[in-house]
Amino acid sequence: GDSVTQMEGPVTLSEEAFLTINCTYTATGYPSLFWYVQYPGEGLQLLLKATKADDKGSNKGFEATYRKETTSFHLEKGSVQVSDSAVYFCALSDGDSGAGSYQLTFGKGTKLSVIP
Amino acid sequence: DAGITQSPRYKITETGRQVTLMCHQTWSHSYMFWYRQDLGHGLRLIYYSAAADITDKGEVPDGYVVSRSKTENFPLTLESATRSQTSVYFCASRLAVTYNEQFFGPGTRLTVL
Numbered sequence: 001g002d003s004v005t006q007m008e009g010p011v012t013l014s015e016e017a018f019l020t021i022n023c024t025y026t027a028t029g030y031p032s033l034f035w036y037v038q039y040p041g042e043g044l045q046l047l048l049k050a051t052k053a054d055d056k057g058s059n060k061g062f063e064a065t066y067r068k069e070t071t072s073f074h075l076e077k078g079s080v081q082v083s084d085s086a087v088y089f090c091a092l093s094d095g096d097s098g099a100g101s102y103q104l105t106f107g108k109g110t111k112l113s114v115i116p
Numbered sequence: 117d118a119g120i121t122q123s124p125r126y127k128i129t130e131t132g133r134q135v136t137l138m139c140h141q142t143w144s145h146s147y148m149f150w151y152r153q154d155l156g157h158g159l160r161l162i163y164y165s166a167a168a169d170i171t172d173k174g175e176v177p178d179g180y181v182v183s184r185s186k187t188e189n190f191p192l193t194l195e196s197a198t199r200s201q202t203s204v205y206f207c208a209s210r211l212a213v214t215y216n217e218q219f220f221g222p223g224t225r226l227t228v229l
Contacts, residue, residue, distance in 0.1 A: 034217070043206055043220035044159075089158060103149065103174065104218055108158040 002027045006090045006107035013080055013114050021075040021110045023064075023090035031092040033057075033066055033073040034104065038087040047075075047088070080114045087111045119143075122207050122221040130229050135194045137224050139207030147210040148190040149174075149218065150182065152203040159206065165190055197228045 006023040013019060025031065032051045036044040048057030053068035062077045073090060090107040120141040129135050139148065146167050151159040161174030163182040171182050179201060181193045190209075194201055204225050208218040 036220075043222045044208075045220070046217050049217065103161050103164055104159075106158040106160075108156060 002031070002092060002094050002105045004090050004092055004105055004107035006088075006110055008108075008110070009087075010111040010113060013112070015082055015114055015116050016079045017114075019075070019077040019080045019084075019112070021088055021090075021112070023073045023075065023107060025071050025073065025090075025092050027071075027092055027094045029094045031094040033064070034091040034093070035062070035064055035073070035075050036089040036091060036106075038089065038109070040086070044089065080112070082114045082116055085112055085114045120207060120209055120219055120221040122205075122224050124224060125222065126225050128227045128229065129197050131198060132196050135197050135226065137192045137194075137205055137207075137226070139190045139192070139221060141188055141190075141207075141209045141219075141221075143209065143211070143219075144187055145209035145211050145219075146187070147212070147218075148184065149208040149210075150180070150190070150192045151206045151208065152176065152201075153206060153223070154203050162192065162205075194226075197226075199228050202226060202228045 004025045034049045035047040037047045038044045048059045050057040050066035056065045064073050064075045087109045089109045091104045093104050123138045149164045150162040153159050160176050162180050165171045165184045168187050184190050204223050206223050207221040210218045
């Protein structure tokens with residue numbers, strides 16, 4: 001079945017540091033890929049997405065590129081801020097797997113803490 | 117207000133009691149989902165619904181029941197709560213099959229004593 005593996009946390013960075021959170025996936029079809037963010041005490045919000053190979057999703061300074069050859073969708077940001085402290089989830093939606101096209105498969109989440 | 121809401125936000129109950137978590141969305145999205153979030157597991161799908169009166173099991177359905185008599189509501193019932201069902205529960209919705217972004221509610225933190 002489908003699965004998503006993302007780097008274990010927690011990750012602690014100083015403000016203005018470079019961020020990378022690794023995400024790799026396995027899927028039976030041609031999935032769409034997502035990064036969701038969860039701020040403390042809140043639900044998940046879509047951060048960015050990519051629907052086909054070589055697409056780059058971007059939002060709020062975050063970027064991720066859909067790499068089909070390496071089955072990866074790593075999240076990056078050039079300069080993190082304290083307000084970026086949250087839990088980040090990589091996810092896929094496999095449109096070719098019948099009933100599975102209705103659901104997202106999530107990684108376990110990576111907690112990011114940014115210190116001033 | 118438009119969006120997706122969940123109630124209650126916090127619930128404490130005892131083992132063996134029935135508990136219902138409510139989810140309401142104002143977008144008329146066809147698809148709705150229930151997830152549970154546990155440390156070390158990320159989010160796992162409990163049940164989903166493609167339309168009113170159409171529901172199906174997800175990855176971890178045991179001990180849960182859902183119904184969807186109206187498009188905008190998707191309640192989740194724990195028929196006889198167990199401690200292993202202590203978790204944070206998220207409801208989500210999505211417009212249609214070709215729009216695979218899901219929108220999440222704020223969550224319900226359930227504690228079973």
